[in-house]
Amino acid sequence: MNIDSIKFTDPPVHHQFPPLYENLGLPEVSSFVEQKYEFDFTVGKTKRKGNGTIRKYKESGQYxxxxxxxxxxxxxxxxxxxxxxxxxxxxxRFISNIETETKARKVFHMHFGRNDRDK
Incomplete structure (x- = not known):
């Protein structure tokens, strides 16, 4: 299996979560930077296409x-x-895109809990 080519389709997007969730250690509610890409790969003699995303979690530094x-x-x-x-x-290439980015696109995730419970 070989990766033939990779092309980023969107600029990196920064996803921010409230500090309330950051220290829980859960990747699904941790701030991250994400970028979408397309790729071509070969399996045996067959060429295929695929799509994916890469994430870098800000707190842990994991990809x-x-x-x-x-x-x-x-x-x-x-x-x-x-x-x-x-x-x-x-x-x-993802790290390079983050570093050379001139205007960061940000998405803020907020807590929308109810203040009062059903009475």
Whole structure:
């Protein structure tokens, strides 16, 4: 399996969560920077296309690649291998995009809890 090409489709987006959630240690409510990309890869003699996102969690500094959409014929092991390959290929360019970004796009996630319970 080889990654042939990668093309970023959107600029990096900064997702901010309220400080209330930051120290819980849960990645799903931790601030991160995310960027979408398209990629071409070869499996055997077959060329395929895919889409994905890469995230950098601000608090922990960890990176995570997520594939969007299904890739037919890929089980959990092959998907894991593809994600590892993508992380190696995309990480440096993603860091470069974050550093050279002139105007940051931000998304703020807020807490919208109810003040009073049903009476």
């Amino acid at each position: 995570k690649v997520q594939l969007t959409g299904k890739i037919t014929g890929f089980g959990p092991k092959r998907l894991e291998k593809l994600e590892r390959l993508l992380l190696e290929e995309v990480k440096e």
